[in-house]
Amino acid sequence: MKLNSPLQVYKYLPQINCAECGDATCMAFAAHLIDRSKKLEDCPPLLKDEFKKKYIELQTLLAPEIRQITIGVGEHARKIGGDDVLYRHQLTFFNPTAFAYDVWDTMQESELVERINKIQNFKKFYVGKFLRVNMVAVRCVSGDALKFAGTVKKVSETTGLPLVLCSFDPAALKAALEVVKDKNPLIYAATEKNWGEVAELAMNYKVPVALFSPDLDKLKSLAATFNEMGIKDLVLDPGTYPQGKQLKETFERFVKLRRAGIKEGQKDIAYPLMAVPLGAWLIYKDAVTASYWETVLASVFIVRYADVMMLHSLEPYAMLPEVHLRDTIYTDPRTPVKVAPGVNEVGSPTKDSPVIVTTNFALTYYTVESDLSSNKINCYLAAVDTDGIGVEAAVAGGQLTAAKIKDTFQKANFDFKEKTTHSTLILPGLAARLQGDVEDATGLRIMIGPPDSGRIPGWMEKNWPPKPK
Amino acid sequence: MTKKIKLSELGSLFGGLDIQALEGVKIEGDVEIDLGQLGFNPQMAYALGHETAQVAFHLLNISRILGYPVDQMLGGQAAAPKRLSKLIESKFSVGKMEEWKTPIQEVVLGATSSDGGSRKSTVTLGGENSLPYYFDSPMPHRNYVTMDVFDMPINMAKAVKSNYEDVINSPAEWAKKVVRDFGADMVTIHLISTDPNIKDTSPADAAKTVEEVLQAVDVPIVIGGSGNPEKDPAVLEKAAEVAEGERCLLASASLNLDYARIAEAAKKYNHVVLSWTQLEINAQKELNRKLMKQCGVARENILMDPTTAALGYGLDYAYTNMERIRLAGLTGDAELNFPMSSGTTNAWGAREAWMVSSPLKEDSDWGPREYRGPIWEIITGLTLSLAGNDLFMMMHPGAVNVLKEITQTLYGSKETEPLNIDNWVSAVL
Ligand code: SF4
Numbered sequence: 073m074k075l076n077s078p079l080q081v082y083k084y085l086p087q088i089n090c091a092e093c094g095d096a097t098c099m100a101f102a103a104h105l106i107d108r109s110k111k112l113e114d115c116p117p118l119l120k121d122e123f124k125k126k127y128i129e130l131q132t133l134l135a136p137e138i139r140q141i142t143i144g145v146g147e148h149a150r151k152i153g154g155d156d157v158l159y160r161h162q163l164t165f166f167n168p169t170a171f172a173y174d175v176w177d178t179m180q181e182s183e184l185v186e187r188i189n190k191i192q193n194f195k196k197f198y199v200g201k202f203l204r205v206n207m208v209a210v211r212c213v214s215g216d217a218l219k220f221a222g223t224v225k226k227v228s229e230t231t232g233l234p235l236v237l238c239s240f241d242p243a244a245l246k247a248a249l250e251v252v253k254d255k256n257p258l259i260y261a262a263t264e265k266n267w268g269e270v271a272e273l274a275m276n277y278k279v280p281v282a283l284f285s286p287d288l289d290k291l292k293s294l295a296a297t298f299n300e301m302g303i304k305d306l307v308l309d310p311g312t313y314p315q316g317k318q319l320k321e322t323f324e325r326f327v328k329l330r331r332a333g334i335k336e337g338q339k340d341i342a343y344p345l346m347a348v349p350l351g352a353w354l355i356y357k358d359a360v361t362a363s364y365w366e367t368v369l370a371s372v373f374i375v376r377y378a379d380v381m382m383l384h385s386l387e388p389y390a391m392l393p394e395v396h397l398r399d400t401i402y403t404d405p406r407t408p409v410k411v412a413p414g415v416n417e418v419g420s421p422t423k424d425s426p427v428i429v430t431t432n433f434a435l436t437y438y439t440v441e442s443d444l445s446s447n448k449i450n451c452y453l454a455a456v457d458t459d460g461i462g463v464e465a466a467v468a469g470g471q472l473t474a475a476k477i478k479d480t481f482q483k484a485n486f487d488f489k490e491k492t493t494h495s496t497l498i499l500p501g502l503a504a505r506l507q508g509d510v511e512d513a514t515g516l517r518i519m520i521g522p523p524d525s526g527r528i529p530g531w532m533e534k535n536w537p538p539k540p541k
Numbered sequence: 542m543t544k545k546i547k548l549s550e551l552g553s554l555f556g557g558l559d560i561q562a563l564e565g566v567k568i569e570g571d572v573e574i575d576l577g578q579l580g581f582n583p584q585m586a587y588a589l590g591h592e593t594a595q596v597a598f599h600l601l602n603i604s605r606i607l608g609y610p611v612d613q614m615l616g617g618q619a620a621a622p623k624r625l626s627k628l629i630e631s632k633f634s635v636g637k638m639e640e641w642k643t644p645i646q647e648v649v650l651g652a653t654s655s656d657g658g659s660r661k662s663t664v665t666l667g668g669e670n671s672l673p674y675y676f677d678s679p680m681p682h683r684n685y686v687t688m689d690v691f692d693m694p695i696n697m698a699k700a701v702k703s704n705y706e707d708v709i710n711s712p713a714e715w716a717k718k719v720v721r722d723f724g725a726d727m728v729t730i731h732l733i734s735t736d737p738n739i740k741d742t743s744p745a746d747a748a749k750t751v752e753e754v755l756q757a758v759d760v761p762i763v764i765g766g767s768g769n770p771e772k773d774p775a776v777l778e779k780a781a782e783v784a785e786g787e788r789c790l791l792a793s794a795s796l797n798l799d800y801a802r803i804a805e806a807a808k809k810y811n812h813v814v815l816s817w818t819q820l821e822i823n824a825q826k827e828l829n830r831k832l833m834k835q836c837g838v839a840r841e842n843i844l845m846d847p848t849t850a851a852l853g854y855g856l857d858y859a860y861t862n863m864e865r866i867r868l869a870g871l872t873g874d875a876e877l878n879f880p881m882s883s884g885t886t887n888a889w890g891a892r893e894a895w896m897v898s899s900p901l902k903e904d905s906d907w908g909p910r911e912y913r914g915p916i917w918e919i920i921t922g923l924t925l926s927l928a929g930n931d932l933f934m935m936m937h938p939g940a941v942n943v944l945k946e947i948t949q950t951l952y953g954s955k956e957t958e959p960l961n962i963d964n965w966v967s968a969v970l
Binding site for chain 2: 159160161174178193194195196197198202211212213215238239240260261264267268271272275286288289291292293294295296297300301302311312313314315316317318319320323324327328329331332336338340341348350351353354355360363364365367368371372375376384387388389390391392393396397399400401403405409435438439442443445446527530534
């Protein structure tokens with residue numbers, strides 16, 4: 073965006089501090105516009121006629137450097153692009169890379185439906201939500217426009233996920249568009265050869281369109297030409313070569329395009345980028361090797377700037393790391409990741425099992441939890457609400473206190489007399505200095521665990537069950 | 542890009558193009574105008590045709606100055622979509638990062654006989670002038686992998702363990718195997734049995750293991766303690782002594798143990814110190830500063846381990862921490878411009894890497910774990926390689942193989958036959 077301080081934004085706001093936006097002052101609201109946690113439309117006065125000019129000006133000034141476009145319709149519609157920074161710590165990345173999985177028009181119908189269901193039903197639980205994949209890319213392999221359109225029809229009847237229609241033949245794209253014209257699919261792709269006809273389709277059907285050329289001069293020429301024709305919902309595919317020097321150059325193209333778009337403000341190429349890790353299957357025929365290499369390619373381009381990618385492997389060992397890495401890169405670094413406070417069971421605890429305390433900082437919590445479960449330690453694990461801060465810092469900062477610990481068990485209705493035979497609580501080693509306070513506050517026996525949850529198994533061997541008083 | 546032309550030259554630029562929209566506009570005089578400094582008006586471009594648009598825009602500006610009613614003339618034409626019959630030929634270019642002025646320190650691990658050691662080869666890390674694999678400046682050295690060897694049998698994920706069953710009781714054989722069979726560039730000997738809570742092996746006995754490993758292989762080695770802050774300084778001191786002159790990496794000095802003793806051992810016996818902090822850039826600065834200023838460790842003897850968290854278990858912190866450290870180093874922070882090392886083996890702590898199946902019934906099937914573990918290690922390492930990590934401490938041979946393949950491809954040392962991808966859309970996979 074062109075503005076970078078709340079003060080600059082403030083100048084365009086109504087400056088009446090009416091608080092309708094939920095912020096006490098226009099200045100506070102301005103700060104939210106800068107960090108992109110609120111939208112212009114959250115300020116009702118700004119939408120009135122008298123501020124229309126400022127509103128329109130702000131729209132331009134606050135627009136992200138990389139154009140944001142939408143593919144698909146309804147609840148599954150997916151936004152891509154919209155980034156403003158080159159490194160996630162500078163703000164955050166927006167709109168996680170959309171994963172489009174391919175199907176093709178020579179598949180048997182039953183096979184097709186099965187594959188689509190695998191794509192749309194995939195889910196992986198992670199920190200309170202499910203990670204999923206997002207789109208279906210239909211490839212025209214037959215070369216037959218009617219057959220392609222038929223497959224696209226079947227796909228759109230089977231799933232509400234956004235579609236990518238893939239063919240370099242404008243006639244095939246047109247036939248498919250006729251079938252799904254109200255679904256806002258992405259069409260792939262315009263090239264140096266077919267661009268005129270594909271542009272015509274993008275204009276007539278008002279759909280986003282991908283431009284493909286590994287030659288950045290050509291790619292920029294295509295983008296400038298489409299832009300000139302008024303087609304602005306563009307995705308750039310600079311070609312993903314799966315190996316060797318060509319892969320190195322592919323990596324460089326992604327870096328160059330994004331740097332030009334964000335750092336140099338080159339509007340001509342400031343569009344979402346597409347990577348095609350699926351190309352791994354062009355060089356490896358063995359499914360495991362191809363899936364591994366596809367995952368490797370996907371990872372490189374999740375980190376470096378792909379906004380949408382074409383994938384083929386539905387193997388869990390490919391999909392799991394891919395969805396996790398995308399979450400890794402797109403998680404907002406400004407907000408610590410938290411888990412819900414409470415007392416959770418790890419394994420199947422009995423009355424003799426230990427009760428262990430940690431914080432609700434997701435990283436700490438999941439580390440402790442996996443250390444316990446991987447060592448088959450049945451226990452209760454309490455996540456104390458420390459605002460998502462780790463143990464050591466929370467003790468120092470006063471977010472982890474005896475009162476908070478007591479509160480956690482009370483809110484969870486966890487009665488030590490009823491749930492345990494030992495009325496004992498284990499504090500993390502890094503919270504040892506809270507021992508006396510917690511003893512006083514809870515009346516429980518307090519033991520101090522190791523400073524690293526990785527040492528809990530050894531600690532347990534020596535210290536559990538607790539010796540009778 | 543600024544190009545100056547005379548108004549009188551404009552006519553020739555319009556040659557053969559549709560300039561109907563300019564009918565009625567006459568330009569007189571010979572005013573010099575500046576191309577490329579003023580903005581670009583899409584409506585104007587629309588009206589005039591792209592190839593003349595930029596020139597015409599300035600022409601119109603001038604016309605406006607000269608009093609011609611160009612705005613009226615252009616009004617009302619923006620609605621109909623525009624068709625072009627020719628591509629707007631454009632050139633793409635982008636600048637290099639001028640602010641990356643400070644190179645990362647070069648650090649050599651291992652010493653050959655000419656330098657007072659007994660290694661056949663050495664490993665040089667660092668020296669970068671840009672983020673890894675960027676076009677701004679080629680990376681001077683590739684990434685390296687050091688493979689883990691333990692001084693006693695330990696718990697390992699099944700997929701890892703199956704590779705080491707025959708050598709699990711002999712650190713020397715284990716070390717030989719990773720170099721000979723698995724392509725390890727280096728070997729890390731972890732002296733975990735020295736932990737008082739494990740076997741409490743004495744520093745002297747642990748040092749014997751180090752000597753055995755040095756004799757078994759001729760690559761540079763990393764000497765790791767048990768992670769026990771009370772015991773490690775004594776263990777690493779003794780190990781450093783028996784490995785004198787070999788330029789081993791001593792792992793690690795940290796803020797929660799007596800780092801000065803480890804620094805002293807490195808200086809006295811010619812080794813490199815691994816400066817280890819936990820996901821905190823300021824702590825990393827502090828420790829590096831202390832090692833340099835307070836302990837007098839030379840810059841070329843410091844490597845950093847800013848901590849590796851596994852994919853799904855804090856990799857976001859580890860990644861960003863490393864990327865920030867590397868960017869700070871490149872832009873001139875002399876307390877952070879050191880090469881980095883990653884305990885990539887930590888990836889195996891992720892339950893996705895080792896658990897038979899998901900503990901949650903809502904999850905889609907996790908598939909066979911034999912394939913999940915290695916890829917978890919690969920992706921954890923690869924992600925950090927993109928943030929600037931130089932050296933990888935790893936465990937699974939397959940993971941090492943793939944990580945080396947991709948990092949060396951991006952580094953530029955993998956040659957293959959050129960492939961045509963133009964028809965990927967219709968490929969039968
Ligand atoms: S709603 Fe608008 S005018 Fe009212 S306080 Fe918020 S920003 Fe200011």
